[in-house]
Amino acid sequence: MSMPVRCDATPQWPLLRAHFEAAGRDLDLRQAFAGDTQRFAHFSQPAPHVFADLSKNLWDRQAEALLLDMARACGLEQRRDAMFVGQPVNCTEGRAVLHTLLRRPAGLALPGDLPFVAPALEQVHATLDAMLDHADAVRADDGITDVVNIGIGGSDLGPHMAVLALDAYRAPGKRFHFVSNIDGHELHGVLRGLRPERTLFLVASKTFTTIETMTNARSALAWFADQGGRDVARHFTALTVNVEAARALGITRTFGFWDWVGGRYSLWSAIGLPLAIAIGSAGFRGLLAGAHAMDEHFRTAPLAQNLPVRLALLDLWYRNFHGFTSRCLAPYHAGLARLPAYLQQLEMESNGKRVDLAGRPLPMATSPVLWGEPGSNGQHAFFQMLHQGSDVLPLEIVAVRQCAHPLPGHHEMLLANALAQTQALMVGRASEDGHRHFPGNRPSSFLLLDALTPASLGALIALQEHRVFASGSLWGINSFDQWGVELGKVLACDLQQRLASGDLSGLDASTAGLLSRLRG
Template identity: 80%
Template structure:
């Protein structure tokens, strides 16, 4: 039976350590006193080097956190997930996104009896999906691919396609439509011709309101513009094959109920990525993620990067009381990574009850936010350096440039290093306006190059980090009931917008409804 982190013997010890020294830890003094601090708090993992040394912890704190992780049964919980046990307790499902990137035929210790069959199904679907992707890539008549999805059916593929732009096929433009706001779809359609466009409708159930509204409008536009052969120009990424065929869509690629939306990039939902970078590139993406899976599965906790990051997140959230984490990728191709990580962490761990449904007595997910460097430096870094709140920063940099322009990449990397340095060391100012307090924490993640494999590893690292903190907090990181209520109420209000019926509504909603209908 797992033990929640605040019920372990190490929790009061951590509280005492924080009161005695953690609150007052000065990073500048910590480096002066420990010349091996960088060596201890940095490490390599598959495709990712991490420097955790500029964070507000010391070796004794980390040791207590590692002991706490062992006491919670984190290793057993991890193995249960990887082995296919139904750890998504509220839905009675396994959590097997890692199986989507496991090599064919590979069995691991602890696998459930059904995993071999699931893995065979995964690779049969993967082979078919990648063959289709390569066919689209070779079809010169298809110049534009429009992915229609939302949440995990949009954020992951969109982020990855932008990140791997240098690997994209020439002559193929990819568009992503997610919002039910018709402005987004209408704008995309203005530059398209039906005979040259392929629409990908991404919805597991084929009932998602935003996606199906956009899909219906795309089909209507296709027919109005003289488009022919829906079967050639539309494909569906769904398990609801019958619903897709009812719309004339005959090409479908499915996935399974043990794949959560925010973890579905590795499944058929990744089709736009496969079209962009090709089947070999997509397999490299999966291989990079699998390498990080194996690191998470086998590395001792003290050298396990997802575990160390997850423990740091708990230390900051529950002891320092930090409510947010800023993500600053110092590479323009990673500009959608903060948005992707927002869903990954906040939808997974934005929970107020434990796995048994009882209210928690401790805080869970921080708020994630950010923009690429150096843009963020000219927007919100003022607050990071001199604001009243301490906001941990996570910088992500890439050693090799993805362009030939001289001087740019050196300046970019210099800025990334300088910002982390400035946050830590600060500066004594002539007056309060020019004073930088310093001692502000940051984590530095470094990729050697931005490739399909390194991106896969980086994403898997973040997935497992979220698992670690959620496991320690004793929550179910794999359901998302919080998104349901608003959807239900929206259906009711949509009907009321047409009828004007405000009976039973609260005063604010009734007033706004009337305002919208009157046009005043």
């Protein structure tokens, strides 16, 4: 693949800088709405299962037009198309990036598909059918009351988030537990409430070498044996490509996936087995269908009406022109409590890079810090800083129009709070008492789902995946590797041995002092 044009090398970059200095820096949202009666209509749009209002953001039509021209000059459409047909857009690892294939309907060919894509799609659906058959069997098995997923990173964050989000669809009589931390307190706390004959363990590790996952898996196997558990083959399932390593532990039932599926994009693969057990095969296929609908929107919609692209352009505008360093995410639905944690990995592991595709240091910032908590809890924690703090921190709200509970009054109050926060951030409140003065003109975005269903959750996640890819493409970085994760792992192996031996040779003074302290 040819090297794409980086955003700062386009003719639009200096034009954007000039527009920011002339009009963007001092844009006032209250005046912008007063001067443009169509502002909401222009900066809001429907996409599959998601409606977005981007009108309360610090941009105008000219800024967006320049950003769109910049995206075209960067070759964003060509890079997007290359990803969908299996070209190796993950250039540092020489891999295709085809998580979208995991939700593509069987037999669906796209123009330009590389020759390996059709047989890969057949394998995807063969594995999917087998996995969902197993999920339905476990779902119907009254003898299994507890499902424990052992994984970390992409093998934990996605399934954990989704199982909580789709609790309304969860199989009755089943409890779901997620163990990721190598800290034994977490696993021990889960195991205390379990009986081996009624528990299914899912060990999720692509390579079956992830140290945290394998340490927890071996401890779970030891607990299973110590508690009189029998038939490891029935009570343990591996989600991995390393079948031999799983069998070495006595785990014979395995479901695999492929090297063109990155960990943080793997919910749609066998890594989604705990979710498939929770919501059933029909629910899981609904999740895939919602994601595929968003895939098609991203693949085919013109850039000016392409929601992932518009979000990515806004992210770049804020990061590189306004200089905003973070984005706050507040899902106004308790089921989406783990969404901020999931999207932290998706965004910051993908775009937390300081060099471009050619390995050259970047002259501009990339990924913002993503953080947040569910509303309305966050209102009583950090919203003070959003409204009156010295930093401007863009807020992104995710709300759901329909609730899935029967309690009267709660949902209306929740939605009113979501609307009130974005309104208050924008309009503010003038007061001569500085403590009571709200400056307003604080930006926010509003993403609205009609209901929280498997399909709408799938679309919401796919939206965020494509947004991250689009912004990474504009910055000229590889959003699909994560070399920064590796160094700490290597050093941890060395330090674990030193904790046992007490060897301090070659260590810096701080690490040596702490290691001595830890050894007592």
